[in-house]
Amino acid sequence: MKVIIDRSDCVSCGTCYETCPTFFEQNPDDTFSQIIEKFRFNGNIGEGIPPQDLENCAKEAANLCPSSIIHIEE
Numbered sequence: 001m002k003v004i005i006d007r008s009d010c011v012s013c014g015t016c017y018e019t020c021p022t023f024f025e026q027n028p029d030d031t032f033s034q035i036i037e038k039f040r041f042n043g044n045i046g047e048g049i050p051p052q053d054l055e056n057c058a059k060e061a062a063n064l065c066p067s068s069i070i071h072i073e074e
Contacts, residue, residue: 003058005046006069007032015064020057023050033070 003023010032017024017033027034027045035048050058062070
């Protein structure tokens with residue numbers, strides 16, 4: 001499973017990192033959501049691969065995102 005954040009449309013509401021703080025975090029520079037470094041895909045802050053134990057958490061965060069900018073690729 002791969003998680004992709006469309007960071008350009010992020011509204012910095014915090015839902016993702018409040019729902020799944022072990023996978024998502026707020027970027028300190030632009031306040032948008034990003035993937036925690038150890039889970040990033042090829043170092044991209046907007047793409048990541050969660051370990052199996054965080055997949056449901058990441059999916060829940062994507063479902064709760066009010067801007068619908070978090071996408072899941074199976």
